Amino acid sequence: MFETNNLRLRAVREADFAKLHDLWNDYRIQKTLESEYVVPLGVKFEEKLRSWVKDGFFYAIIETKENSEWAGFINLFNAENKNRAATVSIALLPAFWGQGYATEALRFIVDYSFRELALHRVNLQVLGHNAAAIKLYKKVGFVEEGVQRKAGWSDGKWQDVIWMAMLDEDWAASRKENV
Template sequence: MSRPHPFQSKRLLFRAIEDSDDDFLHSVQSDPFAYANSSARLHVPESMAATKRWKKHVIEESILAVVICLSPPELPGQSPEPPIPIGVISLTASPAHVAHHRNSMISVDIVAAYQGKGYGSEAIRWALKWGFQTAGLHSIGIEAFGFNEGAVRLYARLGFKEEGRRRECLWYEGEWWDEVQFGMLDREWREMVKWE
């Protein structure tokens, strides 16, 4: 019986973040619309130095931090094309004094040109499998800003349960918005994948 590749899903490959990824990561971080959907920081133009600080933080503070790559089609008689980086996904690491609770948070960013094609959903499903099955986590959370209605709907559709809402804690485009907190337990994930 062949085992599935641990860093691959149906259409995607997941690889380590490398020093050579700085330009790609900067393209992700400097997209003002994607940044607004993933960061509550005051929105200012992103410098390469800020991107490098973010990269260092993600690598050092995560149990998993990978580049999401699209597998190009293999054409007969041609040498394979390299995978195309389309995003980043990570699972936060807990500080050592609370690591025994086995909780984590997912963060995901997909490049604008590849959004709306199901790649984010596929990457999140892969990260859930890795987190629960490989890392032995008990709970994985994800957050969405209230103005990002697509993310709120997506996370519910993926099986996350709404666990809380920080009311009007985000100031964006001249309005107050909620931060919506979602979570999934390992037993909920196992029950869900049993029927897929």
């Protein structure tokens, strides 16, 4: 289990699968995470969740330290051993949006990725109309690397998919600036 100032990042427990399933079934969240159609996700989806947790590189539940409230998840996936790279994904329940929790969890996973896992790069993708997420990623230090124009269908129209990443050298330089 890992702790930050306000959060606990812990391993997934059996009881978490129902909460993860509910989180993914929230329209506001599903449309930002899923590249497939946004539809109600049934029993088969829980099997997919279980395989992601079982086969994933890093998968943690985010909960508050103060009240042990279940807030969401953060994970690293698509790990490339040779290239020392992984993709990050994070989702919080809407009740926890705008409180700094995503920033805190993302900063932890980035630090952990470079300091403990010796990754060279951490990647992510975000839909171009998700201004809050883009602002968060830039705040943490991710850099826009490219745009797939009109590559994602969301909210009834085509959206750009923005590719962002942080390299270990970017992370190291930012730590020196903050010392």
